[in-house]
Amino acid sequence: MANTPQPGTRERVVRAASxxxxxxxxxxTGIKQVAQEAKATLGSVYHFFPGGKQELGVAAVQHADQEFAELLSTSLSAEADPAKAVVACAGELARLLRDSGWVDGCPIxxxxxxxxxxxxxxEQAVAEAFQHWRDLVAGTLREAGFPEGDxxxxxxxxxxxxxxxxxTAQVAKSETPLRVAGEHLARLIDSYKR
Amino acid sequence: MANTPQPGTRERVVRAASxxxxxxxxxxTGIKQVAQEAKATLGSVYHFFPGGKQELGVAAVQHADQEFAELLSTSLSAEADPAKAVVACAGELARLLRDSGWVDGCPIxxxxxxxxxxxxxxEQAVAEAFQHWRDLVAGTLREAGFPEGDxxxxxxxxxxxxxxxxxTAQVAKSETPLRVAGEHLARLIDSYKR
DNA sequence: CACAAGCTAGAACGAACGCTCTATTCAGTA
DNA sequence: TACTGAATAGAGCGTTCGTTCTAGCTTGTG
Known part of the structure; x- marks a missing residue:
């Protein structure tokens, strides 16, 4: 198959759009802007996404879904105790948000x-992403011994x-909301542990 | 006589924009669409908002801030126990969201x-709105006897x-996320009560 | 070498965008 | 009655939007 230099045009377009x-x-976000940022041309974008902006939007959401799922998986498996894992996860999100200059919040x-x-x-791609992320958290809790419903x-x-x-953190340009939420979630999870 | 007919042009424009x-x-959202929806003309919009779309955006956010603050106040004061008040508030948000056909989520x-x-x-208007809402909740908790920091x-x-x-509820077109979050917040608040 | 398929390239289209401008109507005051 | 500033009205500016279209370029296979 035709291998384009580096990540490939389609991949670069999706990443830029996301x-x-x-x-x-x-x-x-304009399609021309996406093309420019991805170092692709308008023709290429419409070649890979004949469905236009909507199809590109779906691909961008699905890409963000996967990326965020990986971040979630890594953060959650860093700690054996799920309560501590959630704190770590919130901390990681806070760090990434701050390091981006408060511009890279939730990707979708x-x-x-x-x-x-x-x-x-x-809409459907977004709903699937949220479901996907919830499943990851639910799986972690189940493995830690929490009953299915909880x-x-x-x-x-x-x-x-x-x-x-x-x-909230993005709007306030402060890590505090994420830190506080992490601690409170840990407390909530612990309250189900007994 | 000196009373403007109906809500007045400026008010109608802000409401439509919001x-x-x-x-x-x-x-x-386009300015022409706002004008049309508000039954005003483009000239009127730029007469009241010479700063253009940004100034109109600020006014729309501030208007939404006030409206949501009223909703919050009413919901929170419906119950003496702050934990129950938060549950009631989440329920009210769920009801409004469902009744709108899942389109009217957070206004800003x-x-x-x-x-x-x-x-x-x-950005600043949004930050002030969030701060405003947080202050309402913090005030309710303080009145219920919670220490300042908590x-x-x-x-x-x-x-x-x-x-x-x-x-989450809007994306899933389901009241469940708001209901569950309300119960969990109540549990969290109660855990600070002892 | 030939040739189709996959991909790149960008000019051009109609529609919509935010915004400016001039003209007109209206209400209150002197 | 004449004047004035506020408010209304909408045509039209230049720009950008999403999209279409026709070429040309690359590349793997016969």
Whole structure:
């Protein structure tokens, strides 16, 4: 198969789209800007994504889904105790957010909010990503001995709270909301442990 | 006589902008669309907001800030026990979200995410709104006898979690994330009560 | 070498964008 | 009645948007 130099054009386009949509949202990101950032041409973008901006948006969300899932997996498996693992995870998110100058928050929430009820394909990709992340947390809790129901409920709140704390931290340009949320989640998880 | 007919043009414009930006985000909302929805003309919009779209965005965020603060105040004062009050608040958010057909989530988060690092005026208005909401929750907790430090930390997590759960619920088109988050927040608050 | 398929390249289109501008109407005061 | 500033009205500016289109370039296989 044709091997293009380095990551390949399609991959570069998806990566650029994902990053730009994370920072500027879906509507705020132009296809020409994506092409330029990816060092590709407009023709290439429409070659790989004949469905246009929506199809590119779906690919960007799915890419972000995978990347964030890896970050989550790594953070969660760093500690055996799930409560401590969540604290570590929140800390890692805080570090990444600060190091980016408070611009790289959740990679899909901006896109999610802009497209609800107006782009079903993207909506579904976003829903699948959230479900995917919840499953990772629920799995970690289940492995640590939490009963199925508790694990599922806690996973919902863990992801929701991390999501909200990341937004809050980004807006306040402060790590505090993520740190505090991490501690509170640990406390909540521990309260189910007995 | 000196009373303007109906809500007045400026008020109608701000309300329309706030609603549209809540649903479509900042970039996804056009000034002409705002004018049309508000039954105003382009000239009127630029008469009241000579600073253009950014100034209108700031006004829309501030309007949403006030509206959400009222909702928060009402929900929180419905119950004497702050833990139960948070549950009631989450339930109210879930109800409103469902009744809107899953489109009316947090009124400013889409705008917040799209404009971070690119529109300082809007960024500041968003930060002030979040701070405002946190203060309301912290005040409720303080009145219920929680020490200052606990009240402030809990308020951070309560707002963050409600924010994240609302996003999660919107994406999943389900009340469950908000309901579960409400119960977990109550449990967390109670754990500080002893 | 030939040739199709995969990929790159960018000019061009109509529509929509934010915004400016001039003209007109309206309300209150002198 | 005449004047004035606020408010309304919308045509039109230059730009950018998503998208289409027709070429040309590369590359693996016959």
């Amino acid at each position: 990053l730009l949509m994370q920072r500027q949202g879906y509507e705020g 929430s901006a896109t999610a909010l802009e497209t609800t009820g107006r782009a079903p394909d993207i 694990a599922r409920d806690l996973a919902i709140t863990v992801i929701s709270t991390l999501e909200g704390a990341e937004l | 609603l549209l930006m809540q649903r479509q985000g900042y970039e996804g 988060s889409a705008t917040a995410l799209e404009t971070t690092g690119r529109a300082p005026d809007i 009240a402030r930390d809990l308020a951070i997590t309560v707002i963050s979690t409600l924010e994240g759960a609302e996003l």
